[in-house]
Amino acid sequence: MTQPVKFYFDLLSQPCRALYIFLEAAKIPYEAVPISLLKGEHLTGEFRDKVNRFKKLPAINDHGFQLSESVAIFRHLSREKLVPEHWYPRKNLARSRIDEFMEWQHLNLHYATTDYYRQKWLLPTLTKSCPNEELINQSIKRLESTLTEFESHWLKSHDFMVGSKLTIADLLAICQIDQPKIIGYNPFKNRKNLIRWYELVRESLGPHYLDAVQEFEAKIKAHDNQKMSIQQ
Amino acid sequence: MTQPVKFYFDLLSQPCRALYIFLEAAKIPYEAVPISLLKGEHLTGEFRDKVNRFKKLPAINDHGFQLSESVAIFRHLSREKLVPEHWYPRKNLARSRIDEFMEWQHLNLHYATTDYYRQKWLLPTLTKSCPNEELINQSIKRLESTLTEFESHWLKSHDFMVGSKLTIADLLAICQIDQPKIIGYNPFKNRKNLIRWYELVRESLGPHYLDAVQEFEAKIKAHDNQKMSIQQ
Structure with missing residues (x-):
């Protein structure tokens, strides 16, 4: 079975909401990992070392591959997962x-x-x-x-x-x-x-x-x- | 014969230099259209109507398709033209x-x-x-x-x-x-x-x-x- 994508997010952030909706609507299997921006959980050393070196949300981990920047994540998911063509048509x-x-x-x-x-x-x-x-x-x-x-x-x-x-x-x-x-x-x-x-x-x-x-x-x-x- | 891409640029601008070098190095046929930023040639109504509605450089016209934003142009050229794989590897x-x-x-x-x-x-x-x-x-x-x-x-x-x-x-x-x-x-x-x-x-x-x-x-x-x- 394919491992789900780990998705680190806080719905207070606009690109996090956009990616959350995309993952749900395109039915991409994912594991939700909520991170609190207001509590500064994205600023810890652990988050930097294990999730995103830029200490920002959103971020994903896809089979060990860490990726940040919402636009790059959209493109990555469109390339690597089964996503309906209308989202990013050729x-x-x-x-x-x-x-x-x-x-x-x-x-x-x-x-x-x-x-x-x-x-x-x-x-x-x-x-x-x-x-x-x-x-x-x-x-x-x-x-x-x-x-x-x-x-x-x-x-x-x-x-x-x-x-x-x-x-x-x-x-x-x-x-x-x-x-x-x-x-x-x-x-x-x-x-x-x-x-x-x-x-x-x-x-x-x-x-x-x-x-x-x-x-x-x-x-x-x-x-x-x-x-x-x-x-x- | 394929029509060359029209490339609107001024080498004073960093993304213009990057695209100029890319077009040359990847041997993509193009027609150079220099536009002077200091003279404000990119701010005219003609430029806006015929080249780039955002009045910015760089811009291209590929068989009638106008496109701006250097990163979007890089990706467009990598998809639509014959470009050596090392530039944007899969x-x-x-x-x-x-x-x-x-x-x-x-x-x-x-x-x-x-x-x-x-x-x-x-x-x-x-x-x-x-x-x-x-x-x-x-x-x-x-x-x-x-x-x-x-x-x-x-x-x-x-x-x-x-x-x-x-x-x-x-x-x-x-x-x-x-x-x-x-x-x-x-x-x-x-x-x-x-x-x-x-x-x-x-x-x-x-x-x-x-x-x-x-x-x-x-x-x-x-x-x-x-x-x-x-x-x-």
């Missing part, structure tokens, strides 16, 4: 167009959504201090312009991002947009095409997506309640 | 390890080397003003810690970055390290393993690499001379 150069998004997002959609989440929620939670309003405003400006770029460059058609079927580009992007959304930011104002695409992707991803988002929301709320009870 | 999961670097570099080696170049040379050249020493010092700190990480995580063996042969990971990385180096920064201090690897990659890349670096240097010098003659 036809009509779709794979090249998906790759273009997977590289573009690093310094654009990923950067902007993560930065807002960090300033608005993560840093205040970790340091038990008030958010820095000036940095949040800078973050909002970047996020607004990135969402506008995302809509105009990647949601031109009436389908998914690349062609008429759901791909890993849609999955990665919706998880990124959820990062500021779940902590109270509205990404949809004056963005009809974004709303249409978001609904389409959410419906297509089904229950695994809803599970992941619900757990993400529950984690955020649990920490917010804890903060409030300390303040009272 | 064996022993090397492709997954190369992908891991190609994703890691965005917010690490690429970010740090580009930021130093921007603060130290590009912004002062474009705005005809003095460099901001405080921002340069921040940039140096980031660059130092990234180079240390690069050496400890990616240059552990006595070979190339991934296995015993030259790959696109080595090519991308050496072009990134050259970016601060050519404008006067010394990346090698107390880094024996980096020196060893750098020499090995430089020798393996041969004349195409030297051509690209020489043209990069010449462009920098031409602008520095222009600046000095204005100041005198």
Whole structure:
């Protein structure tokens, strides 16, 4: 029997959610190893030596082969496991167009959504201090312009991002947009095409997506309640 | 006869140099279309409409298919053209390890080397003003810690970055390290393993690499001379 892939993750992280949904939806056998980012479990020497030398999530171990970087993991799984073709299709150069998004997002959609989440929620939670309003405003400006770029460059058609079927580009992007959304930011104002695409992707991803988002929301709320009870 | 790939580039840019060397070394038929970054030729509406909607270099047009993002272009060429296997090997999961670097570099080696170049040379050249020493010092700190990480995580063996042969990971990385180096920064201090690897990659890349670096240097010098003659 094939050994399942060991998957190290925390659903607070957007690429972790994307990979969790992918593993579930593509029915890849895996062993879930939850790691708590807020407790700093990814920063220990043991995690560095045995799981990921970069001390980051997500990470996998596939038959002794350690791998990090969510985009590299997506590609690895698409190559090494039995994965339905629609996720990363070869036809009509779709794979090249998906790759273009997977590289573009690093310094654009990923950067902007993560930065807002960090300033608005993560840093205040970790340091038990008030958010820095000036940095949040800078973050909002970047996020607004990135969402506008995302809509105009990647949601031109009436389908998914690349062609008429759901791909890993849609999955990665919706998880990124959820990062500021779940902590109270509205990404949809004056963005009809974004709303249409978001609904389409959410419906297509089904229950695994809803599970992941619900757990993400529950984690955020649990920490917010804890903060409030300390303040009272 | 197959139409050559149209390649839009400026050798001032590190991913442009990496792709230029790759096209030459792998003998992929291409048509060179130089675009001047300093003159802002990549920012025009014509470039946006006909070449790259993101207004960035490098970009290609392969039989009418427009593609940007250097890592996506590397992968596209490796899939669609006849490219020697050693550049992006499938064996022993090397492709997954190369992908891991190609994703890691965005917010690490690429970010740090580009930021130093921007603060130290590009912004002062474009705005005809003095460099901001405080921002340069921040940039140096980031660059130092990234180079240390690069050496400890990616240059552990006595070979190339991934296995015993030259790959696109080595090519991308050496072009990134050259970016601060050519404008006067010394990346090698107390880094024996980096020196060893750098020499090995430089020798393996041969004349195409030297051509690209020489043209990069010449462009920098031409602008520095222009600046000095204005100041005198």
